[in-house]
Amino acid sequence: MIRNFLFHRVNPERDKLWDPMDVALFDKCIAHISKHYEVKLFEELAFTNELHIGKNIATIMFDDGYKDNLEYAAPILAKYNCKASFYVVTDSIDRNIPTWTHLLEHHFQHTQLNAIDMDFPFLSSDLRVKNLASPEARIAYVGKLKPYLKKLEHSQRQQVLNRVTSTYSDVPAPKIMMDWNEVRQLKNAGHYIGSHTVTHCMLGTMLNEAEVLEELTQSGRRIEQELGYFPLTISYPVGSYNATTVKLAKQAGYKIGLAVKQQLYNPSIDDIFEVPRIELYNEPWWKTRLRISHLLERIKQLIKYR
Numbered sequence: 001m002i003r004n005f006l007f008h009r010v011n012p013e014r015d016k017l018w019d020p021m022d023v024a025l026f027d028k029c030i031a032h033i034s035k036h037y038e039v040k041l042f043e044e045l046a047f048t049n050e051l052h053i054g055k056n057i058a059t060i061m062f063d064d065g066y067k068d069n070l071e072y073a074a075p076i077l078a079k080y081n082c083k084a085s086f087y088v089v090t091d092s093i094d095r096n097i098p099t100w101t102h103l104l105e106h107h108f109q110h111t112q113l114n115a116i117d118m119d120f121p122f123l124s125s126d127l128r129v130k131n132l133a134s135p136e137a138r139i140a141y142v143g144k145l146k147p148y149l150k151k152l153e154h155s156q157r158q159q160v161l162n163r164v165t166s167t168y169s170d171v172p173a174p175k176i177m178m179d180w181n182e183v184r185q186l187k188n189a190g191h192y193i194g195s196h197t198v199t200h201c202m203l204g205t206m207l208n209e210a211e212v213l214e215e216l217t218q219s220g221r222r223i224e225q226e227l228g229y230f231p232l233t234i235s236y237p238v239g240s241y242n243a244t245t246v247k248l249a250k251q252a253g254y255k256i257g258l259a260v261k262q263q264l265y266n267p268s269i270d271d272i273f274e275v276p277r278i279e280l281y282n283e284p285w286w287k288t289r290l291r292i293s294h295l296l297e298r299i300k301q302l303i304k305y306r
Contacts, residue, residue, distance in 0.1 A: 087235035099200035108142035194233035202240035
């Protein structure tokens, strides 16, 4: 059983909607993980016998490609002699534009405008607003909108995102992503760089197979152009995938597919294209430690079936 730990951002600055893991908490996480588990790169383990010999193995993974991965996380990884895998959104690296999930919240948090027409027929009635008159109202609204958007078909979600960015054009995109030189620094330090698609699209909600294949193929080729290899691994954005996604990932040339499930990875029964990961958040240490040990999920299951 392998513990694949997933992170996104590590940063001392706080965020009301999607709070990065605090630097001190990340240090505590890596200290604990490196003490209790043998930390490996998943890409070095995946096709070896090490996955089957009963060791206490953990891996460390990052999605998206934020600059704070290099600035804050990498020095702590070096401190504990740990290597990690970083799965980058290639368009975000090329243009220094965060993922749509980050931009959505950023626009609602930082706009000075009130009016916005969200009267889309595919949104629930409580989300069909035309005015959000205060910062508090906008933050509360996007807190409901974001999880709803994740359930929509890709083209519908894109309509909403286009409306938000065009309406709240007073908000510039934050410059918080790595560039390719910074990605190369991670690679040269012994970390692995894999794909997280071109645009962070939710692959399982895309109906056009050609578009899915384009996202998978072009992100891998872009990494190959910059780093010299087509990556082994595709990390499905927002954990969104289906049987078609897996088929097309194999066709594109990937050997590993990463999901987002709060579960341990059992190589004897889990598909290599549906590898579960345990996401860690900016939470109190007692709760983070329960996630690391997997006790939190066991407790939830016991409560569920009582």
